[in-house]
Amino acid sequence: DPQLAAWQELQFGLFIHWGLYSELGGVWDGEPVTSGYSEQIQMWANISEEEYLEVADRFNPTAFDPQEICSLAKAAGMRYVVITSKHHDGFSMFDTATTDYDVVDATPYGADPLKVLADECRSQGLGFGVYFSLVDWHQGHAFDGSNENPIPASMEPLIEAQIRELMTNYGDISEVWFDMSSPTTEQSARFASIVRDLQPQAAINSRIWNNQGDFRTLGDNEVPSAALDGAWQTPASIYHETWGFRSWQSRTDLPGKVRDLVTGLASVRARGGNYLLNIGPRGDGSVVEFEADALRGIGQWVDRHPRA
Numbered sequence: 165d166p167q168l169a170a171w172q173e174l175q176f177g178l179f180i181h182w183g184l185y186s187e188l189g190g191v192w193d194g195e196p197v198t199s200g201y202s203e204q205i206q207m208w209a210n211i212s213e214e215e216y217l218e219v220a221d222r223f224n225p226t227a228f229d230p231q232e233i234c235s236l237a238k239a240a241g242m243r244y245v246v247i248t249s250k251h252h253d254g255f256s257m258f259d260t261a262t263t264d265y266d267v268v269d270a271t272p273y274g275a276d277p278l279k280v281l282a283d284e285c286r287s288q289g290l291g292f293g294v295y296f297s298l299v300d301w302h303q304g305h306a307f308d309g310s311n312e313n314p315i316p317a318s319m320e321p322l323i324e325a326q327i328r329e330l331m332t333n334y335g336d337i338s339e340v341w342f343d344m345s346s347p348t349t350e351q352s353a354r355f356a357s358i359v360r361d362l363q364p365q366a367a368i369n370s371r372i373w374n375n376q377g378d379f380r381t382l383g384d385n386e387v388p389s390a391a392l393d394g395a396w397q398t399p400a401s402i403y404h405e406t407w408g409f410r411s412w413q414s415r416t417d418l419p420g421k422v423r424d425l426v427t428g429l430a431s432v433r434a435r436g437g438n439y440l441l442n443i444g445p446r447g448d449g450s451v452v453e454f455e456a457d458a459l460r461g462i463g464q465w466v467d468r469h470p471r472a
């Protein structure tokens with residue numbers, strides 16, 4: 165499959181977890197929320213819809229700089245970018261006609277950050293992909309971090325329309341990273357077919373479920389003990405504890421962190437996988453300096469070990 169081979173050739177990419185949760189930075193009511201990932205803070209701190217919407221009122225990421233983010237990805241040796249278009253909170257970080265619960269309609273920012281990022285990726289020669297959560301707390305899924313969360317038929321029109329928008333309005337898509345929930349085989353096949361019709365070259369991950377994906381997603385920072393058959397990818401978080409921004413995260417020993425991440429990258433590449441390394445920008449859109457430094461450190465190693 166030449167299209168999947170082209171996706172495998174991307175080798176190393178930048179994952180970005182960024183949404184309303186980034187504005188909270190792992191803090192609720194003045195206290196650090198110590199259980200769970202910070203991108204799931206609405207569930208872990210049991211934040212009501214009303215309170216969460218107030219976060220949207222002050223979400224104004226004027227420091228979001230796609231040019232800087234893409235340059236950073238390139239400096240690290242990455243060839244593509246995958247950003248959260250919608251996480252479990254159900255808040256769309258792209259312009260969608262399906263709901264007003266999105267960054268354009270519900271925040272003072274009033275613009276579509278994914279559009280700017282997609283355009284910048286194209287002009288810097290990077291692939292562009294989207295993460296899309298099949299769990300949607302805003303559209304009726306109860307707070308539930310598990311996969312035991314079926315998709316009611318009433319949610320299908322919104323999911324399908326949003327996938328269609330994402331596959332239509334952002335140019336070429338290199339990868340679609342579905343996540344969580346427990347769709348039926350029929351639902352998985354239908355969602356995948358929308359991607360395949362509109363973006364035949366896009367690689368779909370295995371968390372579309374029911375064997376409807378193109379490549380296998382391993383666990384966080386997982387390195388298999390030997391080469392795996394088929395196409396696969398390791399998503400890696402920098403801290404192993406959160407993907408979304410956490411203001412109280414301890415960030416020490418940069419050289420050690422760079423060594424760990426380079427080991428992950430090299431091990432995954434040696435076994436034939438793609439490595440998708442995550443950053444969690446702040447609510448204002450700025451990249452955490454420790455994470456930018458880690459990416460630049462990895463890039464120094466990559467530069468000394470040129471690829472074919």
Ligand code: JFZ
Nearest residue numbers: 201203204343344382383384399407
């Ligand atoms: C999921 C999300 O719930 C999480 O918030 C984040 O977006 C992450 C990238 O994906 O969490 C998972 C799901 C499965 C594994 C790890 C994290 N896993 O299989 O190791």
